[in-house]
Amino acid sequence: MARTFPFPAGGLVSDKMLAAYEADGFLVLTGFAPAGTCAALRRREYELIEAFDPQSVRTVFSTEDQAHARDAYFRDSGDRIRFFFEAGAFDAEGRLTRDKHGAINKIGHALHDLDPVFAPFSHDVRLKRLAEGLGLEQPEIVQSMLIVKPPFIGGEVGMHQDATYLHTDPVTVTGFWIALEDATAENGCLFAPPGGHLTTLRERFHYDGGALVKTTLDPRPFEDATGEPLEAPEGTLVVLHGLLPHRSGPNTSARRRLAYALHAVDGTARWSPDNWLKRPAAGGSAA
Numbered sequence: 001m002a003r004t005f006p007f008p009a010g011g012l013v014s015d016k017m018l019a020a021y022e023a024d025g026f027l028v029l030t031g032f033a034p035a036g037t038c039a040a041l042r043r044r045e046y047e048l049i050e051a052f053d054p055q056s057v058r059t060v061f062s063t064e065d066q067a068h069a070r071d072a073y074f075r076d077s078g079d080r081i082r083f084f085f086e087a088g089a090f091d092a093e094g095r096l097t098r099d100k101h102g103a104i105n106k107i108g109h110a111l112h113d114l115d116p117v118f119a120p121f122s123h124d125v126r127l128k129r130l131a132e133g134l135g136l137e138q139p140e141i142v143q144s145m146l147i148v149k150p151p152f153i154g155g156e157v158g159m160h161q162d163a164t165y166l167h168t169d170p171v172t173v174t175g176f177w178i179a180l181e182d183a184t185a186e187n188g189c190l191f192a193p194p195g196g197h198l199t200t201l202r203e204r205f206h207y208d209g210g211a212l213v214k215t216t217l218d219p220r221p222f223e224d225a226t227g228e229p230l231e232a233p234e235g236t237l238v239v240l241h242g243l244l245p246h247r248s249g250p251n252t253s254a255r256r257r258l259a260y261a262l263h264a265v266d267g268t269a270r271w272s273p274d275n276w277l278k279r280p281a282a283g284g285s286a287a
């Protein structure tokens with residue numbers, strides 16, 4: 001069955017696309033963002049990092065040790081625009097070894113609400129229709145991230161399910177991941193096993209009192225811990241089911257791999273109040 005489709009006009013999901021999504025747990029939709037839009041979003045990413053003082057904070061984002069989870073700068077970033085470094089950006093003395101533009105791992109987590117360029121892009125009506133067509137009755141964006149994956153030191157993202165981090169009952173979180181530059185197996189594209197979402201949620205990352213902890217719900221390893229590469233030319237949108245295990249490789253190449261990821265939940269599902277991300281009082285913003 002086809003897994004790659006041209007982005008459908010108006011975001012209207014066809015029966016074939018829906019069948020592929022239900023079978024595989026992901027869709028690769030080419031041509032969502034035109035070249036001019038990707039260039040404008042890259043310019044904005046440059047401006048954001050340009051305005052960031054790298055001496056002001058030193059939080060590293062790493063899915064290996066989750067060290068960021070102890071840091072208030074991360075914990076309070078759900079409704080802010082904050083900057084997280086690559087682990088490989090510092091020397092043994094804690095000094096930055098490169099220019100800040102090549103040192104940032106990601107920027108999150110409320111660009112969709114706060115940024116004058118990323119907010120309108122995030123609320124494109126085509127995305128809302130797409131989310132509705134894939135089964136979200138009331139799509140609400142809860143999180144946005146610019147994932148930079150810089151050359152040479154871009155860290156890998158370990159195999160995970162998004163419902164581990166953004167939990168609702170029932171599970172509804174859905175990822176909308178947009179390649180702002182070509183993503184290939186060389187510069188750290190996404191990997192996922194087709195059909196991998198037809199399984200249980202393995203872990204939850206949540207507050208337990210004042211501590212952010214990871215709790216095992218099902219100790220079985222994922223059936224396929226590697227997945228297939230989801231290579232994505234610039235402008236491609238990859239949709240990821242909340243139970244789909246997925247990961248991304250390290251970037252040891254000289255080519256950056258910038259992506260913008262949105263996560264939406266269904267407003268009709270119960271938001272788990274112990275999620276790491278605290279939603280604004282009025283609820284998240286509509287997709």
Ligand SMILES: O=C(O)CCC(=O)C(=O)O
Nearest residue numbers: 147157162175248259261
């Ligand atoms: O872009 C990446 O490297 C990982 C993205 C991811 O895992 C996600 O958006 O859930």
